[in-house]
Amino acid sequence: MSLLVVGSIAYDTIETQHRRVESVLGGSASYFSACASFFTPPRLVGIVGSDFRQEHIEFYRSLGVDTAGLEVAAGRTFRWHGRYKGDLSSATTVSVELNVFDDYRPKIPAAFRQSRYVFLANGSPKTQIAVLDQVSDPAFVLADSMNLWIETERAALLDLLRRVDGIILNNHEAVQLSGRSNLIAAGRAILEMGPRILILKKAEHGAFLMSRDEFFAVPAFPLADVQDPTGAGDSFAGGLMGYLAQNGSPSFAHLKRGVLYGTVTASFAIEDFSLDRLKRLTRPEIEHRFQEFVRLITP
Amino acid sequence: MSLLVVGSIAYDTIETQHRRVESVLGGSASYFSACASFFTPPRLVGIVGSDFRQEHIEFYRSLGVDTAGLEVAAGRTFRWHGRYKGDLSSATTVSVELNVFDDYRPKIPAAFRQSRYVFLANGSPKTQIAVLDQVSDPAFVLADSMNLWIETERAALLDLLRRVDGIILNNHEAVQLSGRSNLIAAGRAILEMGPRILILKKAEHGAFLMSRDEFFAVPAFPLADVQDPTGAGDSFAGGLMGYLAQNGSPSFAHLKRGVLYGTVTASFAIEDFSLDRLKRLTRPEIEHRFQEFVRLITP
Numbered sequence: 296m297s298l299l300v301v302g303s304i305a306y307d308t309i310e311t312q313h314r315r316v317e318s319v320l321g322g323s324a325s326y327f328s329a330c331a332s333f334f335t336p337p338r339l340v341g342i343v344g345s346d347f348r349q350e351h352i353e354f355y356r357s358l359g360v361d362t363a364g365l366e367v368a369a370g371r372t373f374r375w376h377g378r379y380k381g382d383l384s385s386a387t388t389v390s391v392e393l394n395v396f397d398d399y400r401p402k403i404p405a406a407f408r409q410s411r412y413v414f415l416a417n418g419s420p421k422t423q424i425a426v427l428d429q430v431s432d433p434a435f436v437l438a439d440s441m442n443l444w445i446e447t448e449r450a451a452l453l454d455l456l457r458r459v460d461g462i463i464l465n466n467h468e469a470v471q472l473s474g475r476s477n478l479i480a481a482g483r484a485i486l487e488m489g490p491r492i493l494i495l496k497k498a499e500h501g502a503f504l505m506s507r508d509e510f511f512a513v514p515a516f517p518l519a520d521v522q523d524p525t526g527a528g529d530s531f532a533g534g535l536m537g538y539l540a541q542n543g544s545p546s547f548a549h550l551k552r553g554v555l556y557g558t559v560t561a562s563f564a565i566e567d568f569s570l571d572r573l574k575r576l577t578r579p580e581i582e583h584r585f586q587e588f589v590r591l592i593t594p
Numbered sequence: 595m596s597l598l599v600v601g602s603i604a605y606d607t608i609e610t611q612h613r614r615v616e617s618v619l620g621g622s623a624s625y626f627s628a629c630a631s632f633f634t635p636p637r638l639v640g641i642v643g644s645d646f647r648q649e650h651i652e653f654y655r656s657l658g659v660d661t662a663g664l665e666v667a668a669g670r671t672f673r674w675h676g677r678y679k680g681d682l683s684s685a686t687t688v689s690v691e692l693n694v695f696d697d698y699r700p701k702i703p704a705a706f707r708q709s710r711y712v713f714l715a716n717g718s719p720k721t722q723i724a725v726l727d728q729v730s731d732p733a734f735v736l737a738d739s740m741n742l743w744i745e746t747e748r749a750a751l752l753d754l755l756r757r758v759d760g761i762i763l764n765n766h767e768a769v770q771l772s773g774r775s776n777l778i779a780a781g782r783a784i785l786e787m788g789p790r791i792l793i794l795k796k797a798e799h800g801a802f803l804m805s806r807d808e809f810f811a812v813p814a815f816p817l818a819d820v821q822d823p824t825g826a827g828d829s830f831a832g833g834l835m836g837y838l839a840q841n842g843s844p845s846f847a848h849l850k851r852g853v854l855y856g857t858v859t860a861s862f863a864i865e866d867f868s869l870d871r872l873k874r875l876t877r878p879e880i881e882h883r884f885q886e887f888v889r890l891i892t893p
Contacts, residue, residue, distance in 0.1 A: 552893075593893060
């Protein structure tokens, strides 16, 4: 089934203890699309500047991504410069240039408006709502958010939560949004705000999938060597939503399996910088690691 | 099969945001024994002062704990006073009085020396080695340790690691001992130091069970209301070792199941202060939560 993603496309500069890469392809929509593309061809809506390299558009297309919603505007592509500490657990933003992404109002092409699965990558909840206003009768909408919007656009975020099927947050965001420090209590409080599904990401500690009546917990896939955690959350969402769209049902059983696939695609994404590992990734590799992961967590 | 535990018995004063309790029963051997007792009657070796209340000895005995190794010395019982911050993730030690536990040299009663399963609760690695010197041919020895010994008695700890079957550490200790910040890499490095099994505890994020060839990851049991995390690690070890001793095999399959039971006993322990929840706990409750836990984590 059809899968729409609306999010950022960026050129990232990333520093870790061991390496620095400059102006490499990044952005939530890039990671999401690349991971989803192994399951179903995603429809990408986003904006880039006139400096965006043709090779990157070709890369999306080589993955089967429909780029009809990719707007090319005068100006520079969104840029993010982040630096990770030794254990890669958190990034410090060195600089952000919103550039063409500033005040971007996503326009959903007519051909995309019937999309059945929709991922609203992290962005202003007002913009996310404006996107929802352009799509008709989706089967499952998942939204991402962040601390900034919880602080500055809480009312709009609460409106959004009443209009989506699922919300995906990290543990810090869930605590901040709910005001509860216990993650289970935080999750329950967020489900009271509207969505029927909460996905709570805990980075190297895995994820919780919660509904009002059901619960599923998974650890992260065990990796001894993480190169660059940038895009892990969007890569997780890409595997999850790609799997759901491929299988055509957002039932809890499918969501569980989607969370496993999302864990797997995220684990590949962080093995190299930018989307480099995803460029080399194959569906059989995903399947192989999925089976290995199931074995590692089956009680 | 027989199960021996050597560890501390304490009177704790515990403060959380909501409550303060004074001079309540605690200590690694207390939590361990109480949790293990639901599976197999443990043999307890430890020391208390003349102030130790008879009701607490009766409590151990009511659980089937063999207290033949419980030494009562002139002086006061070991005391710990801890304070938890709002989210209960870490305790600040307000004060410690080692009292009779200071320079304690555990004497293993002759009747306990053939114990097949042995848990060396957190203590000086020199003392842990002295205990091992008194037991003959155990089937499975698991040792706990802490940051203090990693810093101050590293050589003795490395000796100990070559003599035990398993080591149980929290994530901070594993990083400190190995010098690796990635937990999988840390785990592999520790397994190179001697033990065939590492159990890596991550508090609310669950645990890893690792051998050189095998791996198992479990989340914590989801609890919306944690009252007092004191003793969680020893309660985990108690359920794990109790299950292993009951079933008589430290195979990886049994260790996996033991880790699930340990997760369950720990989840009960932290629902109330001191050992209060464990006092009311029944084996059917453990079994019921075990089944629920398996359901929540089965992919």
